Amino acid sequence: xxxxxxxxxxxxxxxxxxxxxxxxxxxxxxxxxxxxxxxxxxxxxxxxxxxxxxxxxxxxxxxxxxxxxxxxxxxxxxxxxxxxxxxxxxxxxxxxxxxxxxxxxxxxxxxxxxxxxxxxxxxxx
Numbered sequence: 001x002x003x004x005x006x007x008x009x010x011x012x013x014x015x016x017x018x019x020x021x022x023x024x025x026x027x028x029x030x031x032x033x034x035x036x037x038x039x040x041x042x043x044x045x046x047x048x049x050x051x052x053x054x055x056x057x058x059x060x061x062x063x064x065x066x067x068x069x070x071x072x073x074x075x076x077x078x079x080x081x082x083x084x085x086x087x088x089x090x091x092x093x094x095x096x097x098x099x100x101x102x103x104x105x106x107x108x109x110x111x112x113x114x115x116x117x118x119x120x121x122x123x124x125x
Contacts, residue, residue: 012110014038019045026052026066035118039106046118051093053104067102069095071122077101079116082108091115 014036020027023045027033030049037044041056051074055065073096080090089112092101106112 012037012039012106013114014043019043023052023054026068034122037106037110037115037118039104039110042104044104044115046122051122053102069093074123077116077119077123079112081112091119093119 016033016035019033019036023033023043026045027047028049031047034046034048036046041061043054045052045054050071051069053065053067053069055067057063057065075094075096077094078092078101080092082089088105088107089110091104091106091112093104094101106115
């Protein structure tokens with residue numbers, strides 16, 4: 001069983017079929033969705049070529065932002081696990097030569113270690 005199929009069933013992991021239905025129009029020829037993570041209203045979609053961050057904006061959720069980051073542009077990433085009094089974990093992604101990372105917080109439903117494995121697989125694989 002591969003890493004991505006082994007993640008299915010974990011809280012926060014989105015079924016690839018559902019990801020293809022929702023975000024298939026973003027995928028180019030030769031690209032496929034590997035795995036995705038749902039974080040409250042936002043979604044992280046890992047393809048074989050890039051990371052797509054889907055950010056549902058506003059109170060009504062009618063506006064959506066799609067940020068596409070080729071893996072080759074991600075220079076490093078870090079995770080910070082939740083502490084006893086802090087229920088959130090955090091992911092930081094540095095893109096290109098930017099000094100400030102892109103930061104995302106995760107609730108307990110997402111296993112930050114699974115997310116770290118997926119990031120490492122795509123960036124170092």
